[in-house]
Amino acid sequence: MTNSKLTARNVDVFYGQKKAINNVSIEIDNGIVTAFIGPSGCGKSTFLRSLNRMNDTIADARVTGEILLDGEDIYAAAMDPVALRARVGMVFQKPNPFPKSIYENIAYGPRIHGLAPAKADLDGIIESSLTKAGLWDEVKDRLNEPGTALSGGQQQRLCIARAIAVSPEVILMDEPCSALDPIATARIEELIDELKESFAIVIVTHSMQQAARVSQRTAFFHLGNLVEYGDTSQIFTTPREEKTKDYITGRYG
Amino acid sequence: MSNASLSAARDGNAPLGNARWQTPEALRRISRRNAAERRFKLIGLGAIVLSLAFLALLLVIMLKNGLGGLDWSFLSGSDSTDPDIAGVWGAAKGSLLTMAVTLLLSFPMGVLAAIYLEEFAPRSRWIEWVEVSINNLAAVPSIIFGLLGLAVFINTLGMPRSSPLVGGLTLALMTMPVIVISGRNAIKAVPPSIRDAALAIGASKMQTVFHHVLPLALPGILTGTIIGMARALGETAPLLMIGMRAFVVTPPGGITDPSSVLPMQIFLWSDEIDTGFVQNTSAAIIVLLVFLLAMNGLAIYLRNKFEVRW
Amino acid sequence: MILTGVLLAVLGLGLVGWFAARGRARLLHTGRGSIHSMPGYHAWHVALWIVFPALIAWGAWQAIMPGLVDGAVMADPVAAQLPADAMSRAAILSEAKSIADNPDAVAFNPLANTLAGPVRDAHGRFGLIGALLVAIVAVAGGGWAFTRIRANFPARTRVERGVLGLLLVASLMAILTTFGIVASLVFEAGMFFKDVSPIDFLTGLHWSPGSARGDNLGDSFGAVPLFWGTIYIGAIIAMIVAIPLGLMSAIYLTQYATPTIRKWLKPMLEILAGIPTVVYGYFAALTVAPIFRDFAASLGMANPSTESALAAGVVMGVMIIPFVSSMADDALAAVPRAMSDGSLALGATKSETIKKVLLPAALPGIVAGVMLAISRAIGETMIVVMAAGAAANLSANPFASMTTVTYQIVQMLTGDQEFNSPKTLSAFALGLVLFIVTLILNIIALRVVKRFREAYE
DSSP states (O other): OTTEEEEEEEEEEEETTEEEEEEEEEEEETTSEEEEEOSTTSSHHHHHHHTTTGGGGSTTEEEEEEEEETTEETTSTTOOHHHHHHHEEEEOSSOOOOSSBHHHHHHHHHHHHTOOSSHHHHHHHHHHHHHHTTOHHHHGGGTTSBGGGSOHHHHHHHHHHHHHTTOOSEEEEESTTTTSOHHHHHHHHHHHHHHTTTSEEEEEOSOHHHHHHHOSEEEEEETTEEEEEEEHHHHHHSOSSHHHHHHHTTSOO | OOOOOOSGGGSTTOOOGGGGGTSHHHHHHHHHHHHHHHHHHHHHHHHHHHHHHHHHHHHHHHHHHHGGGOSHHHHHOOOOSSTTTOOSHHHHHHHHHHHHHHHHHHHHHHHHHHHIIIIIOOSSHHHHHHHHHHHHHTTSOHHHHHHHIIIIIIIITOOOTTOHHHHHHHHHHHHHHHHHHHHHHHHHHSOHHHHHHHHHTTOOHHHIIIIIIHHHHHHHHHHHHHHHHHHHHTOOHHHHHTTOOOOOSSOOOSTTSOOOOHHHHHHHHHTOSSTHHHHHHHHHHHHHHHHHHHHHHHHHHHHHHHOOOO | OHHHHHHHHHHHHHHHHHHHHHHHHHHHOOSTTSOSSOHHHHHHHHHHHHHHHHHHHHHHHHHHHHHHHHHHHHHSGGGGGSOSSHHHHHHHHHHHHHHHHOTTSOOSSHHHHHHHHHHHHHHHHHHHHHHHHHHHHHHHHHHHHHHTOOTTOOHHHHHHHHHHHHHHHHHHHHHHHHHHHHHHHHHHHHHHHHHSOHHHHHHOOOBOGGGOOTTOHHHHBOOHHHHHHHIIIIIIIHHHHHHHHHHHHHHIIIIISOHHHHHHHHHHHHHHHHSOHHHHHHHIIIIIHHHHHHHHHHTTOSSOOSSOHHHHHHHHHHHHHHHHHHHHHHHHHHSOHHHHHHHHHTTOOHHHHIIIIIHHHHHHHHHHHHHHHHHHHHHOOHHHHHHTOSOOOOOOOTTSOOOOHHHHHHHHHSSSOOTTSHHHHHHHHHHHHHHHHHHHHHHHHHHHHHHHHHHTO
16 A cells, blocks of 8 residues: 555546446556456447546536545646646557657656756757657657657657656556557567556556566556456456456456 | 667667667657757647638738728718719618529428438438439539529520529529538437437337428528528629629619629729729629628627527 | 500509419319319419510520611711711710710700700600500510410410520529620630730839830739738738637537537627628728837838738738638537547546547548638739739738739729720729639538548548
C-alpha cells in the first residue's frame, strides 16, 4: 500500500444522464504495469481518461468520487489539470503525432512546460526520450522529417517518447497497439516492460494475451463495474469471480 | 520515489514528482499560462461581440432612419421624384415577378441536375467537367452573371431590357448551382439502405429515386433553395448590368414590362440628393430585410422540422 | 399573352391525353402480369409525346416567325414607301411593331402608323398558322403514342428513358452557363482588344475612359490603378478586418462556447452574411465613410474625401467575417480530435493546443478559406460602387478615394453609351480578368481543401 501511486475511491463517471462507471475503487502501484481488461463498452477507457482528467474535454462528462495522485485529489479545485496531465501522461489508441517534425513533436511538451531553458537541454531531452522509446537509432538522422511520415509502429513509439519527454510519473496507455501489426506490437510491449522501471504504467487492452504478457496486475471491468482486481497471474489462472472466468475463457467478449 | 532519473530536467538536484510543480518558478509559470488561456478565450469572445455589435449598429441605424417612413402609402406606392409620395410596391412587385421566374427555372433544373449527378451520372470526364463547373459557378462573382445576361439575353437574343424575365433568367443561372449543390448533399444524406430496400422489391432505379429518395431529400433541397432564393432577392449587381434600374412609376404588369427590384430601389434612392430619400432608403431596407428574415426563418424551420439525422 | 396561352393549351392537351391513355390502359389491365407497364406509365408516355413535340414545334416556329412577318410586311404595297437605307428602314419597322403590340404608343414616324396595320395582320396570320402547327404536332404525337398502348408495350422503360434525358439536359445547363460566360466575355473582350492592346490594358497606369478618343486609346485604358484598388480594398483592408475576427470567432465557437451559446451565436453571426450587399453599401456610405472622413480630418489631412478605400474595405471585411468563420470552423473540425487530445494529454492548455497544434494542422484549410474569401471580396460590387469612389488612384493612403474593377464595370455599362464603343467593351475585358482571377483562386482553394480533407480521413 505504501507504494500506491494512484488511488481511486468510489468513482462514478457520467456522460450526461448515462452512468458509464459505477463505484470503482482501485489502487495503482509504482514500478509495475497495471492492465485494464474487459469487453468493449465496459468503461475501461472511460475510467482511464478520468485518471488524468481527459474527460474534462468532453462537454457533458462528470466524475464523482475521489482520485488521488500521491494522496492529492486530482479533481480538487487547487489541482490544475494542466500540471496534472504533465504528471500523468497518456498514449492513445491510434498514434496521433502532431503534423510537425519528429523533433518538434517531442520538443512540444518540454517547451510548453518550460522544462528546457536552453537548446542543449532540449536536445538532451529529445535524445533521451527517443532512446527510452527505442526510436533514437531509427530517426536520429532525420529529426526534421514530419512525424507523420513514420510507420504506424514508429509513430506510436514517437507518441510514447513525446509522453516521456515531460517526465511524467504515470503513463496511461489506451489500447496502444490496437492499430499496429504484430511485429510493431511486440516492439511496443518490450518497451512497456522497460519503461515500468521508471513510471507507473496503466494499459487498457482488448487482448487478454497482451495483458498476460505485459502486466503484473490486472483489473477486469464489466458494464462499468470493476469486477475483479489482482495479480495478473492469479487473474488468469484462478479468477475468483465467475464473470472473470467466463471472459478469460472466451465465453463472451 | 525510486524512479530512475530520465531526462535533463530531472538530473542533478532538480526536485522530483509533485514537488517539481510546486517550486515558486513553476507556480508562476502555470499562473502565467492560465492567464494567457483566459486572455485568449476573451479575445475570441471579443471577436464575436465586435462583429455582432457592427450588425446591431447597422440594424439600429436603419430602424432609426426608416421606421418613421413605413406607412401604408409607402408600402403601396411606386417610385416618384417626390420622396413623400415615393413608395416601395412597384419595386416589390418587380422583385416578386423576378423571383417567380428565377424559382420556376432554377428549382426544377437544379433538382433534376442534382438527381442526375448523384444517382445516374456515369463516372466520366464529362461529368467531372459538369461538377467542376457547378462548383465554380457557385463562386463566380455575381456581376459576371450580369455581364452574361447582358451579352446573351439582351444583345444576342433581344429580350426586353429591364424586365423581370431577363432579371429572373440571369438570377436563375446564378441560383441553380446553389440548388444543385444543396440538392446533392441532401440526396447523398439519404442512406443506401433505403435505395436497397426499394430496389429489392423490384422498383426500377427511376422509381426508387422519385418515390423514395427524392421525398426524403426534399426538405434539405427546399432549405437550400430558399437560401439560394434569399441570396437572389438581395442581389443588385447583376441586375444593374441588365438595366433593371428603370424609373418605374407604375408597378410592372407582367414579366416583360420594365421594372425595378427592391435592392435596386434602395440603390437608386441612396443616390438621391433630396434628404427625404434617406428615410425612404432605410425604410426600403427594412422591408427587404423583413422579407429575407422571413425566408431564412422558413429555411431554418424546415430544416429543424423535417431534417432526419440518419 | 400568346406565350401563356399556347403553354396552357399544350398542357391541357397533355392532360387530356394522360387521362385518355390511362383509361385505355386500364382496360388492358386484367390482373397480375397481364400488362408490362402500369396504366400510369402509359398515361405519361402519351402525355410526354403530346407536350414535348408540341413545345419544340412552337419554339421552332417562334424562331422563324419574325422573318416570315418581315417578309410579308415588305411585300405589302405600303412598304414601298420605306426609305432605301437599311438603318432607318429597320428603325421604322421596329416602331411599327411596337405600335402593333401596343396601340397607345406614340409613333415618331407617320409611316410607322400606316405600317402597323400590315404588321398586325401578318402577326395574326402567322400566329394562327403557328398555333395550328402546334396543334397538329401535338395531336400527331399523342395519336402515335396512343396507338402503341398494348399490354406488352414497355411504356415504363420509355418514360424513364425520357426522364433520364431530361435529367441529363438539366445537368448540362451548368456547362452551358460556364460556356456562355466564357464565350461572351472572350468575344466582347476580344472586340475591345482590337482597339486597345492587352499589354497597355494590363500594364498601363492611367485609367480615364472618359477622355479616350482617337488612336491613343491605349493611354486611357491602363487598368493597373483598378487592379490596385481592388486588391487594396478586397484583399488587404477587408482581410485585415475579416481574418482575425472570423478566425477568432470560429475558435471561440468551436473550442470554447458551450453548445447552447454556440446554438445562439452562430446563426446570429450568419445573419451578417445574409444581409444584401446593397444594404452594406448604403451603411458604408451613410455611416462608416463620414466617420473615417472626420477621423482623417482630425489627423490633419487636407480635404479628405467621403469616399474612401477604408470605408469600403472595412464594411466588406465585416461582410466576409461569417464566411471566413465558417471556413475556419470546417477546417478546425476536420482536424482529428486525437490531435488535440495528444496535446492536452501532455498538459498543454487549451489555447496552447489551439495555437500550436490545431491551427498549424488546420492551416491549409484556413488558407483555402481565405482564398475563397478574397475571391468573394474582389468580386463584390455594391459596397465599392456606393462607398469607394470613381477616381482611379494609385495610392496606399486608405483614406483616399479608390476605384475597383467591379466599380468600373458598372460605370462603363450604365448610362447611355452605344454598345460597341471601347468604353463599354472595356467592361467585358475587366470582367474577363475578374473571372479568370476568381476562377484560379477558387480552383486552387477547392483543390487545397479537398487534399486537406483527404489527409485526415
